Amino acid sequence: MEQTTFLYRNSLSIVFLSLFVVTWLAQIWTGWNQHNEDLANAGARTILLSAYVRSGHFFSATFENFQSEFLQMALYVVLTVGLRQQGSAESKRLEGKEEVDREPMPSADAPWPVRRGGWILKLYSNSLSITFSALFFVSWALHFYGSWQEFNVEQALDGREKIDMISYLSEPVFWFETFQNWQSEFLSVASIVIFTIYLRQKGSPESKPVDAPHSETGK
Incomplete structure (x- = not known):
């Protein structure tokens, strides 16, 4: 090499x-x-x-985006295990097992959790989705905290009373911030799943080969 x-x-x-x-x-x-x-x-x-x-302004703006990205990736990793899209480069084939489905076998070059086995291997086998999910929940909590702080700053500037965190959960502004990010992430994933059925990018691992038929599923 x-x-x-x-x-x-x-x-x-x-x-x-x-x-x-x-x-x-x-x-x-x-x-x-x-x-x-x-x-x-x-x-x-x-x-x-x-x-x-x-400040709350910084925390809200930063983690409002982080949490939607990590939610997107967590769902993408988990849902592509069992769901399919015919013709998409982002889907596993419609039938049969693939390389990612094989049971892990210990070897000298295998990661330590594979050689260790047991519950450690079980955890490692799902570590990607677990990590993305944990990052989503942490980012969601930090977005909520920042958004609440910023809301109370605006309340004070307008001469209104501040509210506690529990009360803020019922405020539409936080959920508006949340859902406007989630919907865009879901649309972007749907786009790459569908576009890779018909469109190509030579040299990219995210695309099927240029001469592959539209009905071919996977890369």
Whole structure:
């Protein structure tokens, strides 16, 4: 096998993580300016950037997006185990077992949980969906906390009383923020599932081969 560099071997994750960091920093900067503009328009004092990254505005904006992404991935991982879409590159074949369905066999190169066996192997066999689900619930809780804090800031600026966390659960603004993100994630997954039936991208593992018939399911 030809020797490759670290950057080449990890270029996909490096590029996406770099894009994440750049856009997250841009979100923080623009969010801070927008929040201070809103505070100034309401006659309140503006805040420092260090205070902003601890504010409800920042937590709500950040984790509102995180939780919907992790929900999307958790459901995608779990639902593609048993559900099918004829012709889609994102689906397993309609009949028969695939490589991902085989029972794990211990070997020298297998991950440690496979060699260990028992409940550790059982947990590891579902670790991807468990991790995405845990990240979703944590992000959902942090989005809720940030949204509640920001709601109370707006309440105070308008001269209204703050409310507790339990009462905030019945406020439509939090659920509006939640559902507007969920629906977009579900649409994006449905899009790639359906589009890969008929459309191609040469060289991409997310596409079927260019000459594959539309009815061919899987890659």
